[in-house]
Amino acid sequence: MKAVVERKTKEVEVKVKIDLSGKDYSINTGIPFFDHMLESFAKHSNISLFIDAKGDLDVDEHHTIEDVAIALGTAIKKALGSKKGINRFGDSIVPMDDSVTICGVDISGRGFLNFNGNLKDCKGFTSDNFVHFLDTLCRNSGINVYMEVKGINAHHMMESAFKAFAIAFKKAIKIVDEDIKSTKGILD
Numbered sequence: 001m002k003a004v005v006e007r008k009t010k011e012v013e014v015k016v017k018i019d020l021s022g023k024d025y026s027i028n029t030g031i032p033f034f035d036h037m038l039e040s041f042a043k044h045s046n047i048s049l050f051i052d053a054k055g056d057l058d059v060d061e062h063h064t065i066e067d068v069a070i071a072l073g074t075a076i077k078k079a080l081g082s083k084k085g086i087n088r089f090g091d092s093i094v095p096m097d098d099s100v101t102i103c104g105v106d107i108s109g110r111g112f113l114n115f116n117g118n119l120k121d122c123k124g125f126t127s128d129n130f131v132h133f134l135d136t137l138c139r140n141s142g143i144n145v146y147m148e149v150k151g152i153n154a155h156h157m158m159e160s161a162f163k164a165f166a167i168a169f170k171k172a173i174k175i176v177d178e179d180i181k182s183t184k185g186i187l188d
């Protein structure tokens with residue numbers, strides 16, 4: 001349930017360490033709001049997560065956010081391994097003041113994001129970069145995510161989205177027996 005992934009390009013250097021059965025976290029991407037969201041993801045999914053990223057933030061946040069998503073998604077896929085015994089599915093409805101997110105997760109081994117909602121930009125983390133982050137994470141981790149976000153306040157909407165994903169993810173990765181939850185016999 002552990003993995004380490006390092007990714008180095010001319011734009012971004014990122015290291016991710018994950019332990020799905022741990023519960024401590026340390027996140028530094030150089031984008032404070034993004035750190036806050038990733039800390040929330042680690043906290044509410046009850047996993048251990050270390051992320052250190054140094055990207056070309058003088059250009060903009062895009063490359064850093066995308067490369068963190070690639071590395072984190074790859075680390076999740078490695079840490080899940082054969083997916084033997086995991087619950088596979090998870091869901092959540094997470095309100096935060098004026099906002100609410102509905103999220104469903106299927107750790108199918110494929111990867112697809114079905115996103116519905118009108119998020120607003122937060123400081124250093126635009127709504128389109130959120131969707132790009134989650135879509136990239138889904139494709140690299142092999143997880144299908146359905147997400148619907150409604151609300152008024154930009155920060156509340158984004159935070160409820162991360163928390164909802166975290167809680168649905170926590171349910172999906174829970175070890176419930178020794179079975180692989182697929183009639184195919186594999187989750188891939």
Ligand SMILES: [Mn+2]
Nearest residue numbers: 062063066132
């Ligand atoms: Mn991109």
